[in-house]
Amino acid sequence: SAAEKDGHDWFMRKEIFEQPRAVADSLLGRRGVDGRLQLDEMRLSDQELRDITKIIIIACGTSFYAGMVAKYAIEHWCRIPVEVELASEFRYRDPILDYSTLVVAISQSGETADTLQAIRHARTQRSKVLAICNTNGSTIPRESDAVIYTHAGPEIGVASTKGFLTQLVACYLLALYLAQVKGTRFGDEIDQVLGQLEAMPEQIEKVLALAPDVYALAREHVQSRSVLFLGRHAGYPVALEGALKLKELAYLHAEGFAAGELKHGPIALVEEGLPVLCVVPPRGRDQLHDKMLSGIQEVRARGARTLCLAEEGDEQVAPYADELIRLPRVPVLLQPLVAVVPLQLFACELATALGYDVDQPRNLAKSVTVE
Numbered sequence: 001s002a003a004e005k006d007g008h009d010w011f012m013r014k015e016i017f018e019q020p021r022a023v024a025d026s027l028l029g030r031r032g033v034d035g036r037l038q039l040d041e042m043r044l045s046d047q048e049l050r051d052i053t054k055i056i057i058i059a060c061g062t063s064f065y066a067g068m069v070a071k072y073a074i075e076h077w078c079r080i081p082v083e084v085e086l087a088s089e090f091r092y093r094d095p096i097l098d099y100s101t102l103v104v105a106i107s108q109s110g111e112t113a114d115t116l117q118a119i120r121h122a123r124t125q126r127s128k129v130l131a132i133c134n135t136n137g138s139t140i141p142r143e144s145d146a147v148i149y150t151h152a153g154p155e156i157g158v159a160s161t162k163g164f165l166t167q168l169v170a171c172y173l174l175a176l177y178l179a180q181v182k183g184t185r186f187g188d189e190i191d192q193v194l195g196q197l198e199a200m201p202e203q204i205e206k207v208l209a210l211a212p213d214v215y216a217l218a219r220e221h222v223q224s225r226s227v228l229f230l231g232r233h234a235g236y237p238v239a240l241e242g243a244l245k246l247k248e249l250a251y252l253h254a255e256g257f258a259a260g261e262l263k264h265g266p267i268a269l270v271e272e273g274l275p276v277l278c279v280v281p282p283r284g285r286d287q288l289h290d291k292m293l294s295g296i297q298e299v300r301a302r303g304a305r306t307l308c309l310a311e312e313g314d315e316q317v318a319p320y321a322d323e324l325i326r327l328p329r330v331p332v333l334l335q336p337l338v339a340v341v342p343l344q345l346f347a348c349e350l351a352t353a354l355g356y357d358v359d360q361p362r363n364l365a366k367s368v369t370v371e
């Protein structure tokens with residue numbers, strides 16, 4: 001009923017709007033009395049964590065994209081090599097594992113068969129397994145050595161939204177915790193990022209306030225046959241997730257690319273009027289932002305219609321953006337928390353306009369318990 005959905009037409013839409021709360025809840029109680037980060041359910045000792053020489057993140061679907069973001073954060077803050085792999089591929093390729101490898105399994109439901117089989121395999125190879133999961137007492141955390149629970153609350157819509165944002169939060173917390181334990185970052189740096197994370201619910205609210213603009217944009221695209229998504233760095237997994245949402249909900253051909261790869265193939269797809277959603281990185285000391293802009297110019301010069309997500313105050317992007325959605329200014333590693341929200345809204349509205357069942361898309365299941 002409408003009441004269960006808080007007056008929204010779909011559970012998914014309700015869940016998108018619950019994201020500030022879900023992110024806040026997932027951050028709750030993570031600081032000890034001394035202000036330092038603590039992870040209560042982390043059953044691995046500091047010594048065990050210090051002994052880790054490699055991390056392999058395994059997941060499926062949307063959770064896999066959270067894992068891709070985690071790789072950027074963990075390698076940057078902790079200097080531990082991270083691989084990210086689809087659970088279904090990992091299990092059957094005889095991966096190299098030992099006691100100094102930490103396997104991180106990300107699963108909203110905690111019941112995905114591919115992920116479960118992957119962690120079972122990892123444990124036979126003596127690797128420690130840490131689950132990031134939204135479902136208390138589900139199979140994956142029960143069979144893991146340690147767990148970080150996300151606090152999204154029950155997610156009903158088949159396509160994951162608040163599940164994804166809270167997974168990102170858990171990944172950042174894990175990365176910061178490892179940095180704290182290994183001493184790869186100073187306490188005040190960790191404290192600063194924690195503060196930035198704690199400010200995210202407010203930033204996500206700002207993005208949600210733009211929903212009417214995003215909806216209008218989505219409705220202009222009901223005739224589109226194909227949509228491309230471009231991103232770089234932490235924006236690359238966001239592009240992949242934006243494309244996945246459109247496939248899942250609107251049954252549209254949608255593909256995400258790393259913007260730097262355009263010239264190695266995807267640019268051949270660009271034709272007059274093709275919508276290209278561009279996740280523009282924040283302006284920073286590196287060249288990410290400028291390289292992204294040249295990618296946007298390239299596709300636009302070939303006729304693409306560029307729909308850009310870019311931070312407030314970024315005036316350089318305006319001349320190349322056919323449509324511009326403003327994101328709050330946040331650090332590049334945290335940008336996925338705000339950048340993915342308009343893409344969720346876009347897919348939800350486009351699918352609604354096409355008359356599809358957003359909460360239960362055809363052929364998909366909330367949790368896939370067969371391999």
Ligand code: G6P
Binds near residue numbers: 060107112159366368
């Ligand atoms: C299914 C769902 C996706 C989800 C994936 C992984 O395919 O439809 O939304 O991302 O499973 O689920 P998990 O519960 O393991 O995160």
